[in-house]
Amino acid sequence: MAGQHFRVWFGERAATSDELRRIEDIEVTQEMDAFWEARLRMVLCLDAQGAWLHWPGATSAPFSRVRIELDNGSGTFTPLIDGPLTSVDAALDSQPGRSSATMVVRDDSAFMHRDEETEPPFQRRRASEIARELFGRFAQIGETRIEETPASPASTTRRGTALQFLRELGRTCDRHAYVLPGEQPGASIGCFLPDPEGPSALPPLVLIGDRRSLASASVFQDPDGGARTQARVLRVNDQGETTFDTSAADLGLMRDLPALPADLTPRRLLHPADNTREDPAGAASAQARRDGYVYHLSSQVIPGCYAAVLTPYQKVRIDAGATPYSGDYLITKVVHHITPSLYTQQFDAKANSQTEIAGAAVAEALGGGVQISVSVSGGIF
Template identity: 25%
Template sequence: MLDGVHLTLLIGPGVPVPAPAAVLDALDAVQVSSGGDRGGFQLSFQVGKTSLIQNVLLPAGYFDPILTRVIIVATVRGLPHVLADGVVTRQEIAPSNEPGKSTLTITGEDLSLYMDLVEMPFMRFPAMPIIARVYAILAKYAALGIAPIAIPPVVPDIPNPLEEIPHQHGTDREYLKELAAGCGYVFYIEPGPAPGANIAYFGPDIRIPAPQPALNVNMDAYTNVESLSFSLDGMAKKVVVMTVMDPVSRRAPIPVPIPNLSVLRPPMGLRIPVPSRLEFPGDVAHLNPSDAANKALGIMFAAQDSITGSGSLDVMRYGHVLRARMMVGVRGAGVSYDGLYYVNSVTHDIKRGQYKQSFNLSRDGLVSNTPVVLP
């Protein structure tokens, strides 16, 4: 790999162990995606007729789907970063007529895959609030090194067992996503901070406020990105009007406008685009007051950003590994687009002698509300 970049690959059923030298020598490319609904990875190997992978490891089940766990760690300038911790889901081999040019591709997803394998339609949670249900479900996966971090809904809701008994729909992951969507939260698994450890997060989509080193564009010798572009979507902002029944008679409809501003993400732009759409959701009139309040907060938590950006960088020139679900500054894009942004997703592309990243950014409006970008 590159000077200053060391890649560690752990593979195995149950507890992954360092990959043998023959596997590392055959490794041609690594791609890891993070920051989305579910993280994933892909490993590409160059194999030949006499290779250990082709003749021994594959027949012995070394890369078998579901059973094989993979951990990818990139150490940049002495600082380790756990890029992926997941399970193999697919293997593909492409034989070639040229010696040593056959390719084996291993694809996998993060450990939330294990939560999506078995449906639990008969699971009941009598008198258990949402937060208790979340911890009860995630406790089953502690053996995989998954530590839960769950934040209770803003408006508590303890179901009366004489009126209703909550029951699970579908798999554990589907039910956790359903609970999160009901109160405007997100659910995902983040690998790290140590190899073999993972964080299962259930809560509002809060980005870590400490900004990462800035992305510089059009700054001559100080430029540290290969490409960067921005776009402003004038249709992104909207006003949602919820119609709820009055809590006394349950007959009179009350319209409640919900602004398209996230109460959890601090504003980063001075000029917020005017909302261009008006929506009336039709599935809220029957909700009780606590569910309606959580629904309204969920709409505010999920407010869309008007400005999106995308680009790519070379990690060695940037000097750091850009992480998703954090903040980063931008310099050199002009007065309208300089400033702080949220990093929504990152894709890592690692090959011999190369470590690049592609990324997606977003924020709420034009013109930064901070005088300078640090660091």
């Protein structure tokens, strides 16, 4: 695999060679349902008069744009983050070579979380229509990716920031509200989408064998996960009752077997804060999908052994040998760590089901069959 390269944009200009040399490391944290954040640590030094040189706050205004792109060896640069400079942190030391300044950058959803407001209710509007309107109010959002929602409640009231409101809407209709960096600088993508259902477009991550690309993998099974969700709502128009019951198995599993047998699946009521619509199907499905992710995995990619760049909201297949843990996972968090000499990816992922392991697969994983060696020795005393 070819070497990795990164580049940084400050506003509309690319960082100079001198600015890139002063960057000691970059850490970009991408997480579902949270701000994406980058931290660029840059070296500082003193001149003969005791003044700090290369202070980034002297040349970069608050909320000026910063963009980071990475080429993982494929020859194509992938944007990791594009958004405003939200703060500059300092670590100052009297000893030479130990001082630094850290530029903190967030994705463009930071602009959507600045002002808390109330506005007149949205009457008979689907959540997808409201999301399209709110994203359109921000010049930093160049395009949108929105999957239509079916329900049109009588009234939806916004109180809080635009981002808070969109995420609350998402909880009631099984959607995530987030912002991705666009292909071009300064034009991010506003997303209002469910969890992906199709197969992964990423190459598999392998724990064992010649194609190994994972250093290790830790899997945690949530003992309270996998619940069915029940909802019950009193209708205003006829005083009747609407009920809905669903689980991750009903919504579609990622693998062969459910995490729990049907007779051991716990039942949970839809949370009262989300049970506010006459049709509770969207909110109940969203809660059941969240509760259905029983398996949580943490791992680290071996540097130089994987050609793709991981990001949340994507599926990836993980091959962990002949175990129930092999199969598709939904990536929930990725930490990209970039230095002038090394690039690493740490990530968290989750799954709502397990893989059925046949005896033949276990034998193949052990080398094509089962061999038994018996040694007997005896002695006379």
